[in-house]
Amino acid sequence: MTKNILLVLLYIIILITLGCDNVYYDEHLKMEVQQLDSDLENRWSTTGVVVSSIDPNGPAEKANLSEGELISYVIGEYSIQNPSEFKQAVKKAMMNDNNLLLYLKDKDPIRIATRKMGDKVGLVVEGSGAVRIKSIMAGTPAANTDIIQVGDIVEKIVDERKIQGLDDYKKSVNEFAELNATLTFRTTELIGVKIAAVTALGNLGDARAVDSLIEILKHNRELALRKAAARSLERLVALSELNPLFQQFQRENLNQLPADTLDSDQLVSAEILGLVLVDPKSNTATLEAPFGIQFRHRSEALHQKVNEGQLVELAEQYIQKLNEPEQEIRRACLSILANLKPVSAIEPLVQVLRDQDEIPGIRFQAGLGLSRIGTPATDSLIAAFNEGDTTAQDIAASALGNIGGTQTRDFLIDALETTDDPATQLTLVDAIAKIGDEPSLSALEQQRQRFQGDNSAIRIFLDEVFSSLTTSQE
């Protein structure tokens, strides 16, 4: 009978311990910690415990610890008042991982490690209040560092313990608490989680993400995270530019519309982003599940948020090499400006275009942004052509060719007649050919006659331009 009762009791005890064995309530800190997923170590090289809840007014809350923080190290600090405290602290600190940090007055902390458990550290101390090194035993780890000297004052011993799981945590905190040591937690942030979240927010196309992403780009210290934020903002801007297209679907409250009723450029962009499937055979444009369908409900809010102005301001600042050393971020910001086409970006873009320390690819991207802004950028581009180096002339001429217009054309023709630099001549011919109206063509024809019989690159290029013009006319 008693045997049966005992068995039942045992069973209940097993059940209770099994039920709550992946959490532990810490009496000292008044908080609960939880076992980490076993794969965190393999996949993210992270060990420790995670804080699952904190009691109000307990030591954990007073120390400003937060729920969800991942404690990877528990660090104890032993203050040393007499030789026996020293001995005990060394013993405790060496017990776990055979190493400790020794703090001597007026010296950098020294890490002392023994090869195996029980090996002597090799220090003898004396005194009370101020504890000094009395002797250093030859052949011990302490003797191998020439920093420690007889007479040094021992300030404290620090014991860093890597936490593998709940058991380690329990043991370390209890020991440190018992010895009245000062306790420090070292926490680990899983930066991969934030990067994934930032990337996902770029994909989800929701207006609420904009402020958080700007905040990260401006203030976060992790470069990888800032890069991800710049990419996500770039995507959000690209998505927001498709608002007119998505509004057509939204107004009709349909996920499929005849393709020929929609803006073809926008359709191409939406198809590249994987939001729409265009079937020319049946003349249909269909929003792709799941995201394309969901996005039509969000696109208006995103469009408004993106055009509030703070993104333009941010991008104008971060395209400058002086403000942003990371080229990937500068590129993303240039792409944002090329999409939003604000007139206020003309001067900052011209600065990038003319910056001789900048990578040519990025200077070209700035030129592309200016040609997207169009006619308002003409004067600044002409100035850049007149004052800049050959690369700046090249980019400015090409951008002017994209913009077109009579004023631009006349300037380019004039420049072609006066310039002697062969590379610039080629770019000018190309730009004028892009405009391609009657005066442009006759100007090019004149140039062709000027270089007649010449075997220069410019003549060959002019011939090519004319032959491609005649074939396209046919």
Next chain:
Amino acid sequence: MKRSLINIFLSLGIVFLIVGCGNQNEHLAKGKELIKSDKRRKEERAVREFKLAIQQQRDNAEAHYLLGFYDSQEFYENDLPEWHQASIAQRGQHMFKAYQNKPREYLEILVFDTLRDDDINVQNAALEALTLVYQQGDRKQLLNQLEKAIKSKDNRDRHDAHWVMSNIGRSDPTTMVPILVDLLEHNQMGTRLNAVKALGEIGSENAIPVLAALIESGSAKRERDREVAEVRQMAVAALGKIGGNAVPELVKITQNKGSSLRVDAIRALSSLGDEKAVQPLLDALKEKSSREIVVNLKK
């Protein structure tokens, strides 16, 4: 004595020959011969023989199977009657007829042999045939074979079985989902992995709780209570395929700071595009950076 022995052998030989010829359909034999040969367009010519063989013997299982196996729309011009007859559905029908005439033999061939073929069209025809078996044939026997395959030591068998099970399961989840859920207890990791994959592809929301439990087992204290990392990762991907009511489950994983699968869950949410994911992701961005916190324990 010697002569009578020879006579016996001779007469036995003749008997075998006659019996053999009687069973063997000559067009079938010719078709098989062609397949083995290195003649030009041998498969196209063999298919013609198999068709003739079926005309001669409508119930010839082997001829049906081989016709289903080798016929191809590449042999004919578009829209010819023969072209339509060589569709995947028709080829599956022929394989199914082989099964109808010799169920045991051809069920095993279809599951363990035909599905393995390199040609995707042959695989699809086999899938078509097995779907017909599920609808019209011995369903129990088929499920037995599929379970045997998904429990096989051979990874290819397991993969093929998962593929058929997820395809059948899409049209009949009520039967297939519980079978796959039971397989999650199997002691072979590859079997569980394929069962999880199939559950994701079927997309039934009934699988959500069991997948969620499997994912959570990662923080169990005892190692034997934990599912292995690959299967748990696959389970998160499966929730991502199921979508709908799996979104809150995925959100829960992203909020579990001790989980190794947060990134996987975030990626799944990112592709689902559900608005419910936005706020939890914004919250994740507010998490504290790495730091050192001093706690005062002295009373």
